[in-house]
Amino acid sequence: MKCSLCGYEFDISESSSACSSCPMNKSCTLLRCPNCGYEFPKEPEWLEKLTKLFKGKKNGRINS
Amino acid sequence: MFIVKNKETDNLSDSHGAQKKTQLKKIVLVGNPNVGKSAIFNCLTGSYTVVSNYPGTTVEVYRGKFKIDNQNFEIVDTPGMYALTSMTEEEKVARNILLEEKPDIVIHVIDAKNIERMLSLTLQLIEAGQSIILVLNMIDELEKSDIKININALKSELKIPIIETIGTSGKGIKELKTAIIDYKIKTNNFIINYDKLEIALSRLKSSINIGQNFSTRSIGALILMEDEDIIDKTIDSESDKQIINNIITEAKSDYNEPLNYIITLKRMETVKKILKYVLEPNYSVKLSIRNFLSKITMHPVYGVPILFIILYFGLYKFVGVFGAGTLVDFLENTVFDKYINPFFIKLFDILIPWAFLQDLFTGEYGIFTLGLRYSFGIILPIVTVFFFVFAVIEDSGYLPRLAMLVDNLFKKIGLSGRAVIPMVLGLGCDTMATMVTRTLPTKRERIISTILLSLAIPCSAQLGVILAIFEGKNSALLVWAIVMGLVFLLIGYLTSKLFPGEKPVFYMEIPPLRLPKISNVIVKTLSRINWYLKEILPVFLIASVLIWLGQVSRIFDMLLFILKFPMKWLGLPEEAGKVFLFGFFRRDYGAAGLYDLKKTGLIDTTQIVVASIALTLFLPCVAQFLITIKERGIKTGIGISIFILFFSFITAFAVNFIIRSMGVNL
Ligand SMILES: Nc1nc2c(ncn2[C@@H]2O[C@H](COP(=O)(O)OP(=O)(O)OP(=O)(O)O)[C@@H](O)[C@H]2O)c(=O)[nH]1
Ligand SMILES: [Zn+2]
Numbered sequence: 001m002k003c004s005l006c007g008y009e010f011d012i013s014e015s016s017s018a019c020s021s022c023p024m025n026k027s028c029t030l031l032r033c034p035n036c037g038y039e040f041p042k043e044p045e046w047l048e049k050l051t052k053l054f055k056g057k058k059n060g061r062i063n064s
Numbered sequence: 065m066f067i068v069k070n071k072e073t074d075n076l077s078d079s080h081g082a083q084k085k086t087q088l089k090k091i092v093l094v095g096n097p098n099v100g101k102s103a104i105f106n107c108l109t110g111s112y113t114v115v116s117n118y119p120g121t122t123v124e125v126y127r128g129k130f131k132i133d134n135q136n137f138e139i140v141d142t143p144g145m146y147a148l149t150s151m152t153e154e155e156k157v158a159r160n161i162l163l164e165e166k167p168d169i170v171i172h173v174i175d176a177k178n179i180e181r182m183l184s185l186t187l188q189l190i191e192a193g194q195s196i197i198l199v200l201n202m203i204d205e206l207e208k209s210d211i212k213i214n215i216n217a218l219k220s221e222l223k224i225p226i227i228e229t230i231g232t233s234g235k236g237i238k239e240l241k242t243a244i245i246d247y248k249i250k251t252n253n254f255i256i257n258y259d260k261l262e263i264a265l266s267r268l269k270s271s272i273n274i275g276q277n278f279s280t281r282s283i284g285a286l287i288l289m290e291d292e293d294i295i296d297k298t299i300d301s302e303s304d305k306q307i308i309n310n311i312i313t314e315a316k317s318d319y320n321e322p323l324n325y326i327i328t329l330k331r332m333e334t335v336k337k338i339l340k341y342v343l344e345p346n347y348s349v350k351l352s353i354r355n356f357l358s359k360i361t362m363h364p365v366y367g368v369p370i371l372f373i374i375l376y377f378g379l380y381k382f383v384g385v386f387g388a389g390t391l392v393d394f395l396e397n398t399v400f401d402k403y404i405n406p407f408f409i410k411l412f413d414i415l416i417p418w419a420f421l422q423d424l425f426t427g428e429y430g431i432f433t434l435g436l437r438y439s440f441g442i443i444l445p446i447v448t449v450f451f452f453v454f455a456v457i458e459d460s461g462y463l464p465r466l467a468m469l470v471d472n473l474f475k476k477i478g479l480s481g482r483a484v485i486p487m488v489l490g491l492g493c494d495t496m497a498t499m500v501t502r503t504l505p506t507k508r509e510r511i512i513s514t515i516l517l518s519l520a521i522p523c524s525a526q527l528g529v530i531l532a533i534f535e536g537k538n539s540a541l542l543v544w545a546i547v548m549g550l551v552f553l554l555i556g557y558l559t560s561k562l563f564p565g566e567k568p569v570f571y572m573e574i575p576p577l578r579l580p581k582i583s584n585v586i587v588k589t590l591s592r593i594n595w596y597l598k599e600i601l602p603v604f605l606i607a608s609v610l611i612w613l614g615q616v617s618r619i620f621d622m623l624l625f626i627l628k629f630p631m632k633w634l635g636l637p638e639e640a641g642k643v644f645l646f647g648f649f650r651r652d653y654g655a656a657g658l659y660d661l662k663k664t665g666l667i668d669t670t671q672i673v674v675a676s677i678a679l680t681l682f683l684p685c686v687a688q689f690l691i692t693i694k695e696r697g698i699k700t701g702i703g704i705s706i707f708i709l710f711f712s713f714i715t716a717f718a719v720n721f722i723i724r725s726m727g728v729n730l
Contacts, residue, residue: 002498004458005485009097013432032350038485039598043587051587 003033004040013041073138086127090138091244092161094189096182097144097171100201101233104173105141108240123157131223132241140165148188148282149324156293162194163297166277169195171240171245175210176200176228180339184331190224190254193279197243198226203236210355212344221338222254256334258327264288264315270305271311288315289324320507358577361462367469374462378453384531387449392442392532393661399526400441400540424612433606438656439601446528447596447652448589454488455588458698459580463488468574477553478560483513487521510558514696519708520552522680525652529659530676540673547677547719555711620645630713634674635720637666643675647682654679670723678716681708 002009010033019027075447079120093101095276103509105113109128118125126141142161143154162170172189174182179200189196199212200206204555219226221619225243229236258265268284276283276298286294287308312323319326416422457463471481524532614620627641634640642660647654658675661667667675693701 004465010146040588041591043591044594047587047590047594051583 003038005033005038088138089135089168090165091139091169092093092140092142092165092167093170093171093173094142094145094162094185095157096146096185097174099144099173099182100231101141101144101173101177101230102199102235104171104199104229104240107140107229107231107237108139118157118160121153121157123154125157125161132245135245137244141165143183147185147328148192148278149286149291162192162464163277167194168632169244169669171197171199173199173201173231175202177202177211179211179213179343180250180335183335184328186224187254187331187334188282191256191279191285192221192277192282195242195247195249197247198222198224199236199240200226200228201231202548203228204230204233207346210346212346214342214344217244218338218342219339222468249454253592255336256331258285258330258429260289260318261323261326261330264311267311268308271307272298273300279483283620285327286313287326298434315677354577358465358574361465361577362574363466364472367465371466374457374526378457379450380531381448382453383450383528385535385708387446387634388528388532390534391449392444392529395441395445398439400437405433405437416564420616422527423615424609425566427612429604429608429611429615431608434605434611438653439604442656442659443525443604443652445592446525448593448670450528451589451596452525452585453591455592456580458588459578459584461575461577465577468704474556475562477556478512478563479509479556483509486513486517508560508563511563511696511700512556514692515559515704515708516552516556518692518704519681519711520548521553522548522655523651526655526680528682529652533659533662533672533676537669537672540669543673543719543723544676544680547715548680551715552682604653607646607653610649611645634678634713634716635724636671636675640671643679644682647679651679651682654682670728672718673723674720677719678712681712681715 012031031042085713093105095101105126109130112130113126113128115124115126123143125143128139128141130137130139140161144454145155145158147155148159161167170189172186174186186196186198193678200215206213215226215228225247225485227236227243229240257403265281265284265288268287269280272280272283272287278286283294283298284408287298290312295305295308299308315375316323361370405426412426412432413420416425428434439692466486466488469481470484474481474483530544531541532545539628575608609621616622623640624638626636627644631638631640639661640658643654643657646657658672658679661675662672690702690707692704696704
């Protein structure tokens, strides 16, 4: 995961620890950069699966 | 290269006793991922390396041996780490190696061109009392960048050996070996000053059990950052745990932000201070187009027209004219008016025989005819286009530059460049942005930016609709924009006088400017749309139900009746009251209502300007209102809202009065 504001690379688990004091952090779907505090929405699961599918196909083409 | 895979800890690291006898000195390589640790490791060891999983983990650790002038060394390549506060498994392993294997020398490898980002770890290692050699790797890339590092200045600041290397070619390895052989342990190294936290740090000293490989000062800082692992490792008795908990609680009461943040910020400030004397511009590099653009976007004078160009094309042309004009036109007038609405109206005519219940779904304010049409026909196309533009800007690295650019202006209104982020996000959705104000470091900044967000920053949907409404009426748009700009500056200035406080400090690393990647842009746009839909759809649908209930119970009519008066003062038709009522559910909902109202042709251009001004300034929507209360407390939240309610009407009234009495025809 890379912060799109400051370029800091971090782990998703680090992101939630940055908001541990926030009462809404359980239901919150935003990711928060531990370095600069910028928040952005998490990539939804369906999109993640879709990108994987895309990449998988591309690799397949290269291999064949 | 000879590599043995081995699940158990191999005898290289197990033979502590033997090491002492043969004086096998241990060297550990640490540093961020991808700085070239492995390259340096290979340069030093050459042939013999062993890879094994760190006990109890799946993290691989490389170990090797080498000789310098007949002296034997063992060297360990650790997984990448960003800071001593470890979060990921890899970072934990790296820290545990430092803590438990007690290396004689720690080589901190950094990517020289990113020294600003990486020097904080050097400071932390010095603080931890490690014997460090700092390796500035990738010197070849540094030479192509626009900075130069004055090594002597850095040496005299840090008082540790510093070696420049190129891991891929082996340059500097000889010097590194000499530095290893000649290593002399010194104690007068650099110290970070933590201001008020110093008291807590010195109080912690007596509770930390001795014999750690990290200094008590460093462990103290980790404890203040509430690192559970470290607390478990270094605090023995329950009573000591109680004591340190008290110290932490007390230290926290001095600050509004988590100590974690305070300590990190102090370190970053220290790095900046050091680098002030160390970094020099590299004039020999010809300014590449990228560097040129990067500089000019942050330039206090030339940066401004660039910002306006981006706003003009990104917001006005693309979001306003294309998104709110063309797209909305198509979805609204063709898709919804011709197909979707008639379909549902027919469907519910058949399904539900009672007219009042039919209204809930397909009436004037029905779930389908209003809620769904507003959210999918008007708001969704606008925010989609906005999120797309935003993702392009975000991915290009322009945002941090924008923050630097407006830092000067914002300082005058009590904010720092950091506040740009919630402001820009506010254009997306003010509710989201209000939550982001939490990240601002001072209470003063948080209050000022909350007020500005609720007042003068329209959300993208609102902005898009307003741009669409003003299409072809540029002078009207100009009046609106000028009023908003003045309000923003005036209120910012006044609130900063009202809540005096320290001038905010603002540091930000500036990542390189780059061409946005289309895949990144798509993923970011879709992620935001996904998030936005989850947020708005329920609110729009609930709003439709509430309005229906309000209608059935006549409360809606009563509120409209009350709103008739302020509408009259503003010179607006009665129908505009509805728009304001909608606006309270969501700003974008209100804007969509205004769009509808304009289509009916009931209001002239001056009225549109006045209504848009009042509506933009008008109360934050319910969601934002609740978030404001949650973030700022009930008193501040309600105070801000009441102020805004009056302020928006007074401003709109004044604008109407001025335009009318000057007899200007917009
Ligand atoms: N231009 C340049 N590239 C280098 C230099 N040193 C290493 N690299 C390259 O940088 C990349 C990362 O190097 P690694 O040695 O794998 O970095 P690392 O720190 O071990 O990375 P992790 O294993 O992820 O922690 C590789 O592609 C290297 O070839 C250098 O001095 N100059
Ligand atoms: Zn960041």
